[in-house]
Amino acid sequence: xxxxxxxxxxxxxxxxxxxxxxxxxxxxxxxxxxxxxxxxxxxxxxxxxxxxxxxxxxxxxxxxxxxxxxxxxxxxxxxxxxxxxxxxxxxxxxxxxxxxxxxxxxxxxxxxxxxxxxxxxxxxxxxxxxxxxxxxxxxxxxxxxxxxxxxxxxxxxxxxxxxxxxxxxxxxxxxxxxxxxxxxxxxxxxxxxxxxxxxxxxxxxxxxxxxxxxxxxxxxxxxxxxxxxxxxxxxxxxxxxxxxxxxxxxxxxxxxxxxxxxxxxxxxxxxxxxxxxxxxxxxxxxxxxxxxxxxxxxxxxxxxxxxxxxxxxxxxxxxxxxxxxxxxxxxxxxxxxxxxxxxxxxxxxxxxxxxxxxxxxxxxxxxxxxxxxxxxxxxxxxxxxxxxxxxxxxxxxxxxxxxxxxxxxxxxxxxxxxxxx
Numbered sequence: 001x002x003x004x005x006x007x008x009x010x011x012x013x014x015x016x017x018x019x020x021x022x023x024x025x026x027x028x029x030x031x032x033x034x035x036x037x038x039x040x041x042x043x044x045x046x047x048x049x050x051x052x053x054x055x056x057x058x059x060x061x062x063x064x065x066x067x068x069x070x071x072x073x074x075x076x077x078x079x080x081x082x083x084x085x086x087x088x089x090x091x092x093x094x095x096x097x098x099x100x101x102x103x104x105x106x107x108x109x110x111x112x113x114x115x116x117x118x119x120x121x122x123x124x125x126x127x128x129x130x131x132x133x134x135x136x137x138x139x140x141x142x143x144x145x146x147x148x149x150x151x152x153x154x155x156x157x158x159x160x161x162x163x164x165x166x167x168x169x170x171x172x173x174x175x176x177x178x179x180x181x182x183x184x185x186x187x188x189x190x191x192x193x194x195x196x197x198x199x200x201x202x203x204x205x206x207x208x209x210x211x212x213x214x215x216x217x218x219x220x221x222x223x224x225x226x227x228x229x230x231x232x233x234x235x236x237x238x239x240x241x242x243x244x245x246x247x248x249x250x251x252x253x254x255x256x257x258x259x260x261x262x263x264x265x266x267x268x269x270x271x272x273x274x275x276x277x278x279x280x281x282x283x284x285x286x287x288x289x290x291x292x293x294x295x296x297x298x299x300x301x302x303x304x305x306x307x308x309x310x311x312x313x314x315x316x317x318x319x320x321x322x323x324x325x326x327x328x329x330x331x332x333x334x335x336x337x338x339x340x341x342x343x344x345x346x347x348x349x350x351x352x353x354x355x356x357x358x359x360x361x362x363x364x365x366x367x368x369x370x371x372x373x374x375x376x377x378x379x380x381x382x383x384x385x386x387x388x389x390x391x392x393x394x395x396x397x398x399x400x401x402x403x404x405x406x407x408x409x410x411x412x413x414x415x416x417x418x419x420x421x
Contacts, residue, residue, distance in 0.1 A: 002057065004028065013049055014197050015190035019182035024053065030177050031057035036129060038114075038174045039152040041181035044231030050179055051110040051150035060148055063107030066100050071113035078121050080137050089138020101134055101145045114151040114174065115160055122167045125149075129173040149174070184229040191222050194230065198237035209247045211240055217254045224258050384419050387412070391421070 004024050007013070013024065030037060031054045039047045048067065055065045073081050080089075084099030100109055111117075117125065128134050129149065133142050151174045160166040184191060195213070203210040213221060226232055236257050240249060386405065394400040402412040415421075 002028065007053055007057075011049055011052060013046070014194050015187055016193075017182060017187040017190050019180075020187060020190070023050065023179050023181050026177065026179050027053040028057060030054065030179075032059065034148050035176045036148070036174050037150045037177045037179060038171075039150065039179050039181065040157075041152075041154065042183050042229055043154045044229035045181040045183060046230050047152040047154075047181055048110070048112065050181070051108065051152070054148075054150055055108040055110075058108070058148065060107050064104045065108050065110070066104045067110040067112060068100055069112045071116035075118045078118065079124065082121065083124060083134045083136055085137035086139045089136075093138070096136075099134075099136065101128060101147055102143065104147050105145045106147070108148045108150060111149060111151040113153060115153040115155040115157060115166055117166075119167070122170050126167065126170045126173060129170070184226040184233060185224075188222050191224075191226070191233065192218055194233055195221060195237055198234050199241060202238050202241040206241065208241070211237075211244065211247050211249055213254065214248055214250045217249055217251045220251055220254055220258070383415070387415055387419065388421065391416075 004021055007024055007028060008015075013020070027037075027050045037050070037054060039050045041047050051067070052065070055061060068082070070078065079085075080093075080097065080099065082099050082101055084097050084102055085093050087093055087096045111125075124134060128145065128147075132144055132146060134145060135142055157166060157171050157175075161168045161171060184194075192213070199211045228235070239257055240254075244253065246253075387401070390401040390404050391398075394404070398412050398416075399409050402409040405412065407415075
């Protein structure tokens with residue numbers, strides 16, 4: 001069996017981190033078997049290296065090795081890509097096509113971003129893992145395949161299972177052995193080593209001297225967060241190699257290529273972050289609800305005291321500020337409408353119904369409290385009253401009155417004849 005170091009040299013895997021060495025060691029040990037493997041880790045950590053190790057050290061090394069990016073294939077065509085299709089199975093299927101599982105029979109398939117598979121494809125893949133069977137799109141005959149599946153994902157699979165975006169049974173079929181690759185920020189001793197390797201590669205590629213970091217720039221490179229991991233580090237090394245005329249890179253020059261959003265410093269979430277429109281609307285809604293709650297409490301207080309107090313004059317005097325508060329709020333809400341003034345009557349007998357009648361005599365409107373007759377509950381009388389009021393308001397114009405009453409002009413005309421108005 002080959003050693004971890006020899007495998008790393010053969011596949012140009014740079015680094016001496018313990019987590020990286022453990023991942024490579026697990027890949028070497030599992031390679032001779034046909035066990036399904038799931039490679040996990042953030043985007044850009046180099047997950048594609050693990051299935052290559054497994055394939056090259058397995059008895060399938062002379063078979064085909066096919067890498068499939070599941071997230072890059074449209075949902076409507078991924079079944080056809082993986083399992084093939086028959087001629088005429090769908091629009092554009094002008095001939096029969098073999099899928100990856102048929103082509104890679106006897107070899108290895110690497111399913112990158114397997115967490116992006118649609119639900120229907122997950123069911124098909126589960127059948128392949130269970131008994132090696134699949135059916136082409138548009139076909140009814142079952143075919144057999146003998147492939148080893150190595151999958152990789154950068155998503156949290158348990159969260160995806162909870163949200164029902166990924167099948168739990170498929171996850172356990174894929175992750176018989178799980179190999180995790182650590183993020184670059186957890187491999188601090190490897191960061192400068194990787195940068196020097198990339199700088200050397202790009203110097204050969206573009207036929208120019210190799211860039212080097214000054215001593216003051218190395219700590220900044222190591223302490224940077226590298227949210228894009230090895231892929232981001234490689235891009236930075238290539239940018240500096242191509243764009244900088246000086247081959248010695250100081251701290252200030254390096255920092256221009258490191259986005260501030262990738263800082264390794266702890267951040268305070270929500271302090272200076274602009275609020276979304278949804279958050280603003282939610283706060284406004286909360287404020288309105290709290291105001292309504294306060295108004296209801298005020299009204300409940302007034303109602304209870306009014307029920308317990310026989311003397312209206314004393315009640316109004318003791319609660320003058322609270323009554324004025326409610327009055328002002330009601331007035332502000334109807335500022336664009338016709339002024340309606342509500343206040344408590346000065347004198348009335350206990351338990352008598354009160355009718356508020358607006359009066360515009362003098363300079364200021366006021367409200368008189370009078371005893372009202374018991375209200376009639378007849379629909380006929382109410383309908384007649386409303387029609388009269390509407391006609392009076394619109395000076396006999398039936399169309400306007402009908403619109404206000406919410407009925408057709410023809411119905412209103414029939415009602416006028418019926419009630420002899």
